[in-house]
Structure formats: structure tokens, C-alpha cells
Amino acid sequence: MLQRIDHLVAPVPSLDAAEAYERLGLALTPRTVHTGRGTANRAAFIGRSAADFVYLELLTVEAPAALPASRAVYADIAAHGGGLAAIAFTVDRPLEAALAPLASAGAAIDRAGVRAEDGRLLVDAALAAGLSAIPFPVLLVDYPGGLEARFERSRGLGRFDHRFPLARLDHLAVLAPDLDAATRAWVDLLGLVVAGEITAPGMVIRQLRCGDAVIELLAPAGDASPLAGRPAALLPVAAWEVAGPLEAAADLARERGFTCPPPSPGVIPGTRRTTIPAAELGGVAMQLLEYAG
Secondary structure, eight states: OEEEEEEEEEEOSOGGGHHHHHHHTOOBOOOEEETTTTEEEEEEEEOSSTTTOEEEEEEEESOGGGSOGGGHHHHHHHHTTOOOOEEEEEESSOHHHHHHHHHHTTOEEEEOOEEOTTSOEEEEEEEEEOBTTBOSOEEEEEOTTOHHHHHHHHHHTTTTOOSSOEEEEEEEEEEOSSHHHHHHIIIIITOOEEEEEEEETTEEEEEEEETTEEEEEEEESSTTSTTTTOOOEEEEEEEEEESSOHHHHHHHHHHTTOOOOOOEEOSSTTEEEEEEOGGGTTTOEEEEEEEOO
């Protein structure tokens, strides 16, 4: 049902947070105001094709009274310094059909299409929230013009003209204390497929593939795990595969004023990683990832 990850919603206290991403070397869209919804955004588009591109949406709440109740979590996260609030997915079927299993499971659904000034539907969208096994809002989106046209339009506008070598979104992480219940929700309600499982020190990582990226469900491996006792949550980190050597990307980040430890072996077999802290990027940590060989 879920075709691919479309974008990540990252509320920030102010769109001044975009300055850090620009200093890193990412091209961001101009400030856009969401009339009647109380928010404004800037976004960084990352990817290589219509199949794998996503965008990171830095979103600020400028008129709290106009913010829909279904999106109150955006204001809360922004007030606490920023982070990831929601994941948006494109779907492979009519939006009504994709929403039906979520509604049957008890999710609250908020339809919120976006139209141009001339009334044309630019994107049909709906937010689903309130499911304990999926502890954050999920946005389902459908672009009437198709993804290829959207990608080409964005490329023509220079949205992929970055000076920092992010190639693609690799994975996102969700803390899931009840791993089996979370897996059932993602598989039965949203149609994802379990792609693998990794046992790491103190945790079990169940991987669910969505297009070219992965949703990782993280569960504690016993009471001594550092994850034990923590509530289900979308973790404020996005892992991006880099184009070229990881050391070169890390060096470039340091030259531009960011904290970037020496690369080390990743939890995913055959990977190396380093991470720019969330505090330096508006509340969302940026893991830089390289696949060896």
C-alpha cells in the first residue's frame, strides 16, 4: 500500500533552523506559508530519481490558533526545540482505499488536500493518528500529476543542487517496546513487508522496507537494555547514504562547523557511519551512512 516515503515533518521553533542546513550545503526551498493552517515551511529535497527522492520539511507554527487539532503535536515538538513529528508516504492506490484499514483500526483521519490559487488539486493528503502501535501521525499523500512530473519539476527548480553529498534516505527509526504489535500494525494496516531483523547489543531491530528506504522498529533485548522502559516513539534521527567516501562527507561537515565524530562500523552489517547531533540541525540528528563494498 505504501509506495515510498515522501517527506519527513520536522517542526522547529523558527525557520532560522534552515540556516544550519544551508551552511552544511543543502539547497532549501523559499519560505512557504500554509494559509489558514497556521504554519510555514522550508524544505530540502534529497534523492536521485522519482523512485527514491524525499524531502525534509522544516515546519514552524506561526499562528497556533489556526493549527488544526490533529497537528497539535507539531507545536509541542517545536516548543521543545524541534524534532521529527510525522512521516508522509505516497500510496499505490486511491487514498480512500489506503485509509480504510486505518480508520477501521480506530485511527482519527484528517483529510487535508492542498490546492493552487486557481483551485487545482496539487496534492491529496490525509493524516492518520491515534494508534498506540504507531505512536506518531502518519500522512498519506497522492499527487495527481504523478511522481515523475513532480521530480522533474523540483529538479528544474534547483531543489537537488546541493553542495553536500547526501544521496538518498536510507532509514528511519521507531522505538517499539511491543515489537510484534508494532510489526502487525505496519504490515496489516499499511502493507509494509518485513525485510530482515538484526540483533544488536541491547536491542532487536526489525526492518520494514518502504520503496528504497527502511523503517526500523527498535525493541529492547531484555530488561538491561538502554531502551527498556522507554515509550514508543519516532526517534529524531534520519540516516542518509552519502555519495562518495564517508570520510570526505565527514570532513566537509567539520569544515562547515558541525560536530562529526570519526566514522565507525554501523549496526547494519557492512556499513560505516557518523552522526551530526540533533542540537546542531534543528532537533533532527543526521546520520551519514556508507555501504562498504
